[in-house]
Amino acid sequence: MKFSEELVAAGQPILHEIYQHPFVEGIGNGDLPKEALTFYVGQDYNYLNAFIKVYADAIQKSQTRADMAIFAKQIDFILNSEIHPHHNFCNVAGVEYETLQHEPQAPGTYLYNEHMYRAARTGDLIDVVAAMTPCPWTYLEIANRFVKQGKNTDDNVFKPWIDFYADMEDDSDSILPQLFALIDREAEHYDQHHLDVVKEEFLKSCELEWEFWDQAYHQRSWHFVKPMKQYR
Template identity: 80%
Template sequence: MKFSEELTTAGQPILDEIIKHPFVQGIANGQLPKEALTFYVGQDFNYLNAFIKVYAAAIQKSQTRADMAIFAKQIDFILNSEIHPHHNFCNVAGVAYESLQHEAQAPGTYLYNEHMYNAARTGDLIDIVAAMTPCPWTYVEIANLLVKEGKNTSDNVFKPWIDFYANMDNPDDSILPEFFALIDREAKQYDRQRLDRVKEAFLKSCEMEWDFWDQAYYQKSWRFVEPLKQYH
């Protein structure tokens, strides 16, 4: 079994729980509270800003221009393409996208961002990619399942979201084959103990993907938010 397959096999139980989450089921059924949608967009905008910075760190740790090109392409994707699913949520919620681009990090977003930053600060290229892969992996899996279940019908207000991430599975659009190939290539130079640390980082990101949906659905902010407002 390839190491990338070992990672996704280990992460499958978490993915199963993500698919069952009420936020994801709301996408499937075309019904979600406005508050959940706006909270999600505000936090995901924040998260993707961190994602771009971690991609830049991956470029610094890349040894070839081919690897650099992978991450450069993904930076461009986030800046110029991944705004479309955000617009879908904003249109359904009836809010301007620009109004949600200055939200403070919620606790789950802060933890997830720091988890990725830590991989960039202290890890090798494989650590960075392992920490980042659960995001595109789970989204593509969710969208493909919803398409398979026939949820991307014209009367589902979240059809654009579903179609966007399902299309990411096309060989010309998906980052996953390149990420998995990079993980498998890099894994050959490490022993089992070291790979277990990589696997731990991957699984932590999988759990934080679940938590990201959960914090948006229930709008989980800081418990003592008032004292923190002066610092945002």
């Protein structure tokens, strides 16, 4: 079994919980509260900003231009393409996307971003990629599941979101196979102890994906320390 297949197998129980989360189910059913949608977009804008920076760190850790190109393309994808699912949520919620681009990080977003930053600060390329891969992996799995269930119908207001992420699999330049191939290639250079650390990094990101949906659904921000925009 390839190491990437071990990661996917280990992540299945968490993926199953993500499928059953009410936010995710709401996408499939076409029904989510406005407050959950706007909270999600504000936090995901934060998260993707961090994602771009960690991809830049992956470029610094890359030894070949081929690897650099993988991450450079993903930076471009986030900056110029991944705004479309955000627009879908904003349109359904009836808010302007620009109004949600300056929200302070909620606790779950902060934790997830710091988890990725730590992998970039202290790890090798395999650690960085393992911490980042659960995001595209779980989103593709969610979207494909909805397509198989026939949820991407014209009467579902979240059809653009579902189609956007499901279409990533049909892209000849799809990122997920490239990330898994990179993980498998790099795994050959490490002992079992390091690979166990990598697996833990991957699984933590899987759980943080669940947490991200959960904090948005419940609009869970700081309880005792509330960052104020005027102090930032």
